[in-house]
Every structure is written in C-alpha cells, then in structure tokens.
Amino acid sequence: MNIKILDSWLKEYLKTKATAKDIAKYMSLSSVSIERIEQHNDDRLYDIEVTTNRPDLMSVVGLAREAGAVLPQSGIDAAFLPPTIEKKQKTKEDLPLKIINDNSLVYRVCAVVMDVTIKKSSPTITERLEASDIRSLNNVIDITNYVMRTIGHPAHVFDYDRIAGHTLKIRESIRGEMITTLDNKSYTLPGGDIIAEDGDGNIVDLLGIMGLENSVVTDDTKRIIFFINNNNPHKIRKTSMGLGIRTEAAQMNEKMIDAELAMDALLFGIDSYKEHADAKIVSEIFDIYPKPYKTKRVSVKLAHIQQVIGIPLPLKEAESTLKKLGFGVEISDEVITASVPSFRASDIDIPEDLIEEIARVYGYHNLPSILPPANFIEPVNFGANKFYWEQRVKNSMKYWGFDEVYTYPMVSESMYEAPSSEAVRLANPLGEDFVYMRTTLVPSLLKVMQQNTKAKEMRVFEIANVYYKSENTLPNEKKVFAGLIKKPHVSFFEIKGLIEQVALDLGIPKITCSSLDSSGLETSILLDKKSLGTIEILDEDLINFELNFETLVSHATLHKTYTPIAKHPPIVEDISVIIDDSVTSETIIKTIKETDRLVTSVTLLDRYQDTRTFHITYQDPEKNLTSKDVSEVRAAIIESLTKNFQAVIK
DSSP: OEEEEEHHHHTTSEEEOOOHHHHHHHHHHHSSEEEEEEEETTEEEEEEEOOTTOGGGSSHHHHHHHHHHHGGGGTOOEEEOOOOOOSSOOOOOOSOOEEEOOTTTEEEEEEEEEEOOOOOOOHHHHHHHHHTTOOOOOHHHHHHHHHHHHHSOOOEEEEGGGSGGGEEEEEEOOTTOEEEBTTSOEEEOOSSOEEEEOTTSOEEEETTTEEBTTTOOOTTOOEEEEEEEEEOHHHHHHHHHHHTOOOHHHHHHTTOOOTTHHHHHHHHHHHHHHHHSOOEEOSOOEEEOSSOOOOEEEEEEHHHHHHHHOSOOOHHHHHHHHHHTTOEEEEETTEEEEEEOGGGTTTOOSHHHHHHHHHHHHOGGGSOOOOOOOOOOOOOOGGGOHHHHHHHHHHHHHHTTOEEOOOOSEEOGGGSSSOOTTOEEOSSOSSTTSSEEOSOSHHHHHHHHHHOTTOSSEEEEEEEEEEEOOSSSSOEEEEEEEEEEEOTTOOHHHHHHHHHHHHHHTTOOOOEEEESSTTSSEEEEEETTEEEEEEEEEETTEEEEEEEHHHHHHTOOOOOOOOOOOSSOOEEEEEEEEOOTTSOHHHHHHHHHTTOTTEEEEEEEEEETTEEEEEEEEOOSSSOOOHHHHHHHHHHHHHHHHHHHOOEEO
C-alpha cells in the first residue's frame, strides 16, 4: 500500500534537521521504501510504499517514530515527538447514545457525541489531505481522514439526528440485505458482513469500509457521533473484495490495526474538532474494549544476535535500538527481554524477529560482506534412492523418442488371454473394466495403442506396479518397466539395443538374450544369468518389452571405471563366416573375444542369408601390432570357430 505525506507534516512529530533527501535515503535502506520525492509548493511530498505486515507505518506518527530510530544510526540527529493528546476531556452528558456491540466482529468501539459547526477545513488540513490524494469536503468529514492519516486508525462520523433511537447495533449482515453507500451506489450484501443498524433496524453503516447515504453528515448537520471501530480484519477483507469497495479505510482495517490506537484516535479527533469545528462534547465518552492487549515478551541472547548478524554488536546498541522502536527492554545476563508494543504485536513473535529489527535499523548495508564458511556436505547416495533411478530411466526414454503413459492398475478380465491364478480379483469392482489388479503392464500399453488408432507410429512406456496374490491381506507389489513400439517393419534388434542402452546408462555393462521358444517371437533378457524380463514380437509392426525394474535398479551404479586411451593404434578387419542359425551372434562374439587379449572389440557388421560378418578390432596397449601378430590371432579365431561351431570361413 502506498501513502503520500508532506515533509512538514512528518516533521511536526519528528525533531530533525535532516533533508527530505536524507530521510528518503536512510528510511529506504532500513525501513519503508520512499519511492519518490516531489516538490509540492514550498514543501516536499513523499510517496511511500508500506509493506502489508507494517500497518503501524501507514500513518505520520508511525513513520516519525520509525525515522526517530533509523536516522541516528546514520549519524543524523533525530527524535520522535509523540502527539500531544488531551487525555482528560470535559464532558457534558446531555445526549443519549446506545451502542450494542458484537465482540467477535468489532474488537473495540470508542465513540462520543459532539455539537459541531460545519464549515470549510483550515488551509493546513486541506493542503495535507489533498497532497495525500484525499479529497477535502468539509471540516467534519476531513477530520476523520486527518485522524486516520496522522494517528493510523480509520475513523467515521454519523449525523447523530439521523440515527433512529440514537442506537447503533453492530451485527453480521443477512444475505440479500441492501445498502446504499454515501457515493449513492447500491449493493446487495452476501451475508456475514459487519454492519451497524439504528433503533428502527435500518442499516446505517458498512463498518470499516464505507459510510451509508442515510447517516452521512450533510451541510445541515448540527450534532455528530464521532466513531472509532477496530474490526475483525478477515471480515473486512472478505466484504471489501466481495463488493469491490476498496477504500483506504478498508485497506487499513484488513491489516489488523492496533486496537490500542482507537482511544488515541478518538481523543486526537476530539481535540481537532474543538479546534476546527467549534465542537463541544455532549455525551459520555464510550470505550467498549472487552479484551485489552496483553503485553507479550520475547527474549533473545546477545550471543545469538551477534551470531546471526555477524558482528560483535554491543548490548547497549541493541537495547537502544529496540527502545527507539517502542519496545520495552529488560537486560539480564546478556539476555534481552523485549515487551512487544501493541502496534507490533502481529509480526513480532520469535527471537529472530527481534534480531531482524536490530539488524535493519543498524543497516543491512553496514553489515560486512563475508561468505559463510564452507561446510562438508555428505555426498548423496543415489544408489539407495529408487526414485533417482526411476527418473533417470524416464529421462533416457524421453530422449530416445518415447512417451510416458499412466494407466489404471485395475484391468478387465478381457485384457488377459486367460486370467492368471496369481491375479488379485477385487471384491467390489467398480465395473467390468476394473475386475483384476494387473500382473503385467503390456495389456495396458496395448489398450493405449488401440485408443490411438490414428497414430501410424507409437513409442510408449510405463514404470508402475503390478500385483500378485499373497497370504497377507495386501497383495505383493512389484515395480515393472515396460514399453511398446508400433511402426512398420519394427526390428527386434532395435528394442534390444534400446534395453542395452538403458542398462548401460544405469551402469550395467552387459545383458544377454536367450530365446524362449522355437518361433523366436519371445526372447528372455538375462542379467547375471537371471531373468530380467522379456521381449515379445506381437506382429510385424508391433513389439514390446517388460523388465523387472527392481532387479534392474539393484544392479545400477554410478561408479565409473577409467580406461586410459591407448597410445598405439588399432588394427581393424572383418571376418565372414557361415554358422548354423541355432548359434546366436552373441555366442560367436563372446567366443571371438575370449580367443586372445588383443581382441578388444567385436560387433556384428552384416548378415546375409546364412553368412554373418563380424567387425574385429585388435589392439595392444603396450606396442604397435604387426601383421604377424594379427595373423596369429586370426588363425586362433578361425580354429576356435571351426572347432566349436563347425564354421565355414569365407
């Protein structure tokens, strides 16, 4: 919230020779942000941004108190001058006034009836209000705004003679009740709003937000009710936002205004009415305050202050700072116990709050720029974090062109070729599509494919739980990693290579394949000679895989093995052989690599009819290889293939 005040108005409560520029500079560094200083006739006008947690600074007195604490820290003499308020007012209790309050809606009510003379406001009040973007109307209304801006508590005034029965009853509105505000706009109340009604049951005020047309002061007003109400901020906020009435009073009231200010605001207003409206008090002074503020205390050790701020701040300076900000201070064994003033009760609760007050007044810009000491942080054990590996696999699949899907763990009976005896059947299924807890992810992925009939190609995967019967109440859960590829002429080797790359990314260097049936349509994936999962060819354009994710993760590692780059160049050659189809290429590759240590790499280069061509790399880390060295190894390879597989070398 932004407010504007004149420099001369501020210095009525702040004794200092500081220039407006100095005040703006040092207040902006330690307190509120003074965004602009404008020339206003022979004066200077501050445009100030006040944060929501500091409603005490939305007034001239509050800002003067703050400046009185901040400026001396920067070497500028300054002292806060509290307003002079006549506490003992002479009253003439001639006129009756009845106030019925709901303490849950309005925490404190202060009021008085006065005879007044309506006239134009004094030039000083007019200039100060209009510089603050508050329109001057007449002396009686202007004083309510002058009180609000000076003391920091909204105020209101009623025409005493327009209040039926001279009664004000505060209650919650009923949904559908109608009001007309003083700007002649009509509203339908949603219910639960804080309102005041007169003795005839007419709503005469939307408390804390805006007065109503039927009780507003006019040029014919002779007697007024000067009224201060400290309201439930949540109710004010809800009503103001709901009706779209964003007056300055509403914006202040919704920020938990200090109830202790209510009587000061009333007494300051009475003095102002006497001076500017020839006012006379003609009723008792009302003060309905059932739950006065109970001072709360917060303690902090000097050592803690110094540790957090990072400088050896003297105890006396910390004590002086808090006192200037309005705190009561007691010292015992280098422990500061601060009595929190009522106007700071809503945002001072813990020792760190006191430290913040001391630090900001001292000046954050004055604190040394020292990097915190380096601390040893235990390395994260990613290997024990299954979620890390799961996310790693998901990222890998994304970069390889797959889309992740999420499917229901409950499936229909038709999604299984034959319901597994291990499948968990739900006792109360939601429908025919949710009868079993799935034991495999493949049917779910196939269903995704069937629902996307327009897609000519599809790559999807899922990492999720499958469920099996157990002797316990709950089924056994196992995390599974499954994927499906749909595209013309899909290759078994494509999905095999994908699984190998996933394993390699997890730090698993080698997996193997073993055919499960003579058709070659289903292949088992092995890890350390144990089954990891399967690859299944469903059609010429459809293939899937399903792996035990928990087994995969149990072998995952981030440990790397460094292999120095060879100093000597390799020799590469291809060998073509005819070997029976029952012998897998993987077996042949393994046999070739185990022939001699000089064979560093073997890959299947090509396959045509009954001929397979292998790409072989020879290399010695210690020396350059000669043709003789390679020929000896080649002869050993040919001998091994001929002996073990009856191979024919081409």
